[in-house]
Every structure is written in C-alpha cells, then in structure tokens.
Amino acid sequence: MTATPTSSPPVADEVTGRLGWYRSFTPQGRRAFKGAFGGFALDSYDFQVLPLSMVAIAAYFGLTQAQTGLLTTVTLLVSAFGGILAGVLIDRVGRVRTLMITVGTYAVFTVLCGFAVNYPMLLACRAFQGLGFGGEWAAGAVLVAEYARARYRGRVLAFIQSSWAVGWGLAVVVSTVVMDTVAPDLAWRVMFFTGALPALLLLYLRRNVKDAPAVAERLAKEETRLPLSAIFQGDLARKTFFASLLATGVQGGYYTIATWLPTYLKAERGLTVVGTGGYLFLLITGAFCGYLTGGYVTDFLGRKKSFALFAVLSAGLLMAYINIPAGSNTLLLFLGFPLGFCSSAIFSGFGSFLAELYPGTVRGTGQSFTYNVGRAVGAFFPTAVGFSAGSAGVGSALVYGAIGYVIALVALLGLPETRGQELEA
Incomplete structure (x- = not known):
C-alpha cells in the first residue's frame, strides 16, 4: 500500500517555533x-x-x-x-x-x-x-x-x-x-x-469536532471494514505482537511503581512525606513535564530510542528508590520529580508510534488493542509483587517493575522505527 497522508494541512513546512506544531x-x-x-x-x-x-x-x-x-x-x-x-x-x-x-x-x-x-x-x-x-x-x-x-x-x-x-x-x-x-x-x-x-x-465534540477528511470520506463511502483478526495477519501480526509486548512492559513497570512504591516507602522505610501535598505536587509536576518533554525527545531521537532511554532511566530510578536510606525524606522529595518525569515521559511516544504502525483501515483497532492488552497484562504486575512480598519483602518484590522495563526494551527489537513517517490512508 502506498503511504499517503490522511490529512494535508495547508501549512508550509517552514512553520517553526515553540508553537509551530499547533500552528x-x-x-x-x-x-x-x-x-x-x-x-x-x-x-x-x-x-x-x-x-x-x-x-x-x-x-x-x-x-x-x-x-x-x-x-x-x-x-x-x-x-x-x-x-x-x-x-x-x-x-x-x-x-x-x-x-x-x-x-x-x-x-x-x-x-x-x-x-x-x-x-x-x-x-x-x-x-x-x-x-x-x-x-x-x-x-x-x-x-x-x-x-x-x-x-x-x-x-x-x-x-x-x-x-x-x-x-x-x-x-x-x-x-x-x-x-x-x-x-x-x-x-x-x-x-x-x-x-x-x-x-x-x-x-463541544458534537458541535465542533470531525474526523480527518480522508477518514470521513472513507466512512461515508462505507469502504471495506476489516475485522479484528486483520491485525494478526501478514506483517501486521509481528507489529501487533511486539507492540503489545512493549505496552505490557511499560505499563507493568508503571503500575508496579504507582501501586506499591508509596506503601513500601511509608510502611517499610518510615518516610512520612509520602502522600503529602509536597510529595504529590512534585510527582504530578514531574509527570506533566515528562509527558511534554517526552514528545520532543521522540521527535528528535526517534520513537524506539526514546522508549529505550526512558525505560532505562525509569528502571534505574526505581532501583534507587528501593535503596533510599530510612528517614531520608529530603532525598525522597528530590527523587520524586525525576521518577514522575521518566515514568510518564515513556508514555509520550505511544500515541504517535502506534498510529504509525498501522494503516488507516485498522489504525484504531491496532492502536487500541495493543495498548489495552498491555494494560490488562501489566495490571498483573502489582499482583505479582503482592504474592512475592510475603516471602521476599516489598522492596525485593519491586524488582518486577524493573523487569517490566526490560520487557519493553526487548519488544523494541521487533518493531520498526517510524519517525517522520506519513500515515497510510
């Protein structure tokens, strides 16, 4: 299939500046x-x-x-x-x-x-x-x-x-x-x-928002609508498998951090700052900055290198958190920002990367299937931590989060780089 843009904004390529993407x-x-x-x-x-x-x-x-x-x-x-x-x-x-x-x-x-x-x-x-x-x-x-x-x-x-x-x-x-x-x-x-x-x-959606012109045209003509099984055929099957594995690793790591790290730090490390306004402020601010920065990184380095970079950083910061000395509330606050930053920045590439992996006829199916299979399987990572914590302790069990990011790195080996690629209509 020849790659053609699904929409063609009548704006010159020279549009630059901080808000060039929006203009x-x-x-x-x-x-x-x-x-x-x-x-x-x-x-x-x-x-x-x-x-x-x-x-x-x-x-x-x-x-x-x-x-x-x-x-x-x-x-x-x-x-x-x-x-x-x-x-x-x-x-x-x-x-x-x-x-x-x-x-x-x-x-x-x-x-x-x-x-x-x-x-x-x-x-x-x-x-x-x-x-x-x-x-x-x-x-x-x-x-x-x-x-x-x-x-x-x-x-x-x-x-x-x-x-x-x-x-x-x-x-x-x-x-x-x-x-x-x-x-x-x-x-x-x-x-x-x-x-x-x-x-x-x-x-607002009902009154103001419409599908991209090429998509609206295809739907109006009621062109062939492919079944869910289409994403498991031919070259798409490989992309679907590895994209699902990538989403599983990233979300498994994230859910492990979000579910168990606060409990571990507060109950086993005695860090009283966990759950306070200052801790949440740094975590949310770090997440917001991470999301935005991750987008620029994925456009600059490429989709795969961006995922790899933030997977390594997230796993490293998680292990640093596990080894924080008891009572080090100041250090916890200091590390809260970069942890929220990196564990969120890695998600920034999903929207563009998954869309670029699939042609328009199955783009929604492929993107939503791979991301949500990753969410479902990733949700079991915190459960694994819970089972392992009984014998090894929560701190040792949190290594499952790092394993999630390793899985993401392995998944990248089976996926193509798509930076700068026009979407296939």
Whole structure:
C-alpha cells in the first residue's frame, strides 16, 4: 500500500517555533486537539476520583484491603476489554463518534458510583466505568494523529498525553476541597458526582469536532471494514505482537511503581512525606513535564530510542528508590520529580508510534488493542509483587517493575522505527 497522508494541512513546512506544531494544524485540527485533550484530562479526573476517595469508601462500607484493591483491579481489567471494543468502533463508526461514546460511558458510570448503596453495586459501576476509560485514549489519539503533520506528531500526541497529569492535578485539588468541607460519609459521593463534568465536553465534540477528511470520506463511502483478526495477519501480526509486548512492559513497570512504591516507602522505610501535598505536587509536576518533554525527545531521537532511554532511566530510578536510606525524606522529595518525569515521559511516544504502525483501515483497532492488552497484562504486575512480598519483602518484590522495563526494551527489537513517517490512508 502506498503511504499517503490522511490529512494535508495547508501549512508550509517552514512553520517553526515553540508553537509551530499547533500552528501547523488546520482550524478543524485544532478543534480536534482541544476535544481529545479535554477528553483524556477528564478521563484521568474520573479515574483518580476512586483512589483519592478510597479511605472514606473503605470506612463507609467496612471493606478489607483485598476488596478495596479489587475496585482498581476490575477497572483496569474491564478497561482492556473496553479499549479493544472501542478500537473496532473507531474504524467502523469513526474517531469522533467513538470518542463521544467512551466519554459518555465513563461519565455516566462515574456518577452512578456516587449512588452506590453497597459494595457489589459500587464494584459493578466501577467495572462499567472501565469500559469508557479504556477506549477514550485510543479514540482521541488516533483522531489527533491523523490531523498532525509527521514532523510534529510525537510532540502533538505528547501534549494529549500530558492532559492525564492535568486531570490528576484537578482531581487532587477538588478532593482536597471536598474532603475538608463535606462530611466523610458524603464526601466520597460528592467526588463521584463531579464526574459528570465530561457531559460538557460532549456538547463541544458534537458541535465542533470531525474526523480527518480522508477518514470521513472513507466512512461515508462505507469502504471495506476489516475485522479484528486483520491485525494478526501478514506483517501486521509481528507489529501487533511486539507492540503489545512493549505496552505490557511499560505499563507493568508503571503500575508496579504507582501501586506499591508509596506503601513500601511509608510502611517499610518510615518516610512520612509520602502522600503529602509536597510529595504529590512534585510527582504530578514531574509527570506533566515528562509527558511534554517526552514528545520532543521522540521527535528528535526517534520513537524506539526514546522508549529505550526512558525505560532505562525509569528502571534505574526505581532501583534507587528501593535503596533510599530510612528517614531520608529530603532525598525522597528530590527523587520524586525525576521518577514522575521518566515514568510518564515513556508514555509520550505511544500515541504517535502506534498510529504509525498501522494503516488507516485498522489504525484504531491496532492502536487500541495493543495498548489495552498491555494494560490488562501489566495490571498483573502489582499482583505479582503482592504474592512475592510475603516471602521476599516489598522492596525485593519491586524488582518486577524493573523487569517490566526490560520487557519493553526487548519488544523494541521487533518493531520498526517510524519517525517522520506519513500515515497510510
């Protein structure tokens, strides 16, 4: 198949400067960028409502640690299924329609979590929330990738990825206000009710955002719609396998850090600063800066070298954290920024890299399948840490996170470099 751009922004290649990537968009491309940025930010916000309300929820329903952890696990596992389903929809009904479906799904079920009268109802609502959570990123990423120019695609998708930190930060601010002003038995419900915010985004998407011209034309002609199995045929089969392995390694490493590192540092190392405002500020700020910087790095070094660089740095920083001396709160704060930076920067390349691996007819299917299979398998890494911690201790078990990044490095050996590549229509 001859590689042809899916969109052709009428902007000269000489567009440069800090915002050259944004000025290179057509007006419609800019609206798509805003819609996808808002969608992922609110996706993050709705996801973070649970962990930020976990203590109050556990106390209200009298949950065990296992029951509490299951609320997060079921979200991630179901989100993998939702992501795969959304990938098929992306290629069949369009990027924008799928984006609206996923945003509406996670918004509705986040609000319904606030009405839960018992644990089973909360668990079920959280599971259905995962359906929308899993598919939103791929829909928005594919939509914007098809508007972006090849030379800017890495940083453009990195800016979309950075909206996760924006939504996370907003959730922390709102949680702080709500938990300080509302009674604990009601505060967690109010937090879930604020998950209705994405409904406002749906109005914007419906009125202002459209699929890239080439995609809209293909959908209008109802050209051949390929089944999910198409990404397992020919040369795409190899790309699908190694891209799924890459996503598994990166997300396995990240989930291990996010799930167990705070517990290890606080319970076994006695670092009291963990979970404080200063710690969260450095972690979120580091993540935001990492997302943005990672995009420029992936455009400058290439997709594969960028993944390799941040995989090595993330694994190294994780091992440094494991060996922090007891009581070294200042050192912990100092390392919090680079850890958040590197473990987030590695995600910046996914949006552009996965889009460039697949032709337009299966781009949504391939991108969403590989990323979400990685999410599903990666979600078991924290479980492995939990089983191993009983005999080896959490510190030794955290090596599973480093193993995840090694898996990512191995996966890169089977994937092509795609920097500067025009998307195949």
